[in-house]
Amino acid sequence: AQKITQTQPGMFVQEKEAVTLDCTYDTSDPSYGLFWYKQPSSGEMIFLIYQGSYDQQNATEGRYSLNFQKARKSANLVISASQLGDSAMYFCAMRSVAYSGAGSYQLTFGKGTKLSVIP
Amino acid sequence: NAGVTQTPKFQVLKTGQSMTLQCAQDMNHNSMYWYRQDPGMGLRLIYYSASEGTTDKGEVPNGYNVSRLNKREFSLRLESAAPSQTSVYFCASRGPEQYEQYFGPGTRLTVT
Numbered sequence: 001a002q003k004i005t006q007t008q009p010g011m012f013v014q015e016k017e018a019v020t021l022d023c024t025y026d027t028s029d030p031s032y033g034l035f036w037y038k039q040p041s042s043g044e045m046i047f048l049i050y051q052g053s054y055d056q057q058n059a060t061e062g063r064y065s066l067n068f069q070k071a072r073k074s075a076n077l078v079i080s081a082s083q084l085g086d087s088a089m090y091f092c093a094m095r096s097v098a099y100s101g102a103g104s105y106q107l108t109f110g111k112g113t114k115l116s117v118i119p
Numbered sequence: 120n121a122g123v124t125q126t127p128k129f130q131v132l133k134t135g136q137s138m139t140l141q142c143a144q145d146m147n148h149n150s151m152y153w154y155r156q157d158p159g160m161g162l163r164l165i166y167y168s169a170s171e172g173t174t175d176k177g178e179v180p181n182g183y184n185v186s187r188l189n190k191r192e193f194s195l196r197l198e199s200a201a202p203s204q205t206s207v208y209f210c211a212s213r214g215p216e217q218y219e220q221y222f223g224p225g226t227r228l229t230v231t
Contacts, residue, residue, distance in 0.1 A: 037222075044225070045162075045211075050219055052218070091161060105150070105218065106152070107164070107220060109162040109163070111161045
């Protein structure tokens with residue numbers, strides 16, 4: 001079974017500083033993918049970044065980068081130059097083959113980390 | 120493009136009542152999903168549909184049924200609502216060549 005662990009229920013960061021949100025995972029699938037989603041107080045889920053298990057380089061999207069350490073089974077999100085608008089819940093998720101093997105991917109989510117950016 | 124839309128945004132039910140949550144996407148995606156989000160639990164998969172005409176159970180399917188009406192629409196039905204089904208429900212869709220899922224705005228359901 002797939003499992004995602006986010007050990008930081010809440011984090012604080014000073015505006016313009018960098019912050020790392022931790023994510024560890026457990027899977028027996030040889031092929032998988034890791035995602036990060038942002039959920040602001042308005043409630044929508046916003047896709048941030050994706051890393052495939054066979055990707056050689058760490059994924060980057062603007063101020064977001066994913067620090068992927070396969071041997072340690074970790075996929076930490078790094079946000080550089082934090083902004084007030086970064087205050088939100090952040091969810092790590094893992095792509096896996098569907099339970100029934102029907103060929104559809106599913107996402108398993110962690111419990112999230114609440115990030116607060118301080119002016 | 121509206122992306123993924125969900126109706127209603129809010130709903131209050133009494134125990135035992137039934138209702139259907141509607142979801143539609145205009146991105147021509149094959150795969151669609153229903154999740155529930157409870158405080159401190161993250162999102163959990165209820166049901167999914169890999170393509171039109173197919174549906175499968177996810178992690179927490181008990182008490183729910185789904186219908187993939189056509190390629191655009193995927194509905195979630197509560198036949199006899201229970202307080203344990205109080206939650207925020209998200210619909211999502213994914214294209215055939217994509218990994219990321221696109222989420223709707225959510226439906227906040229309260230069962231009293």
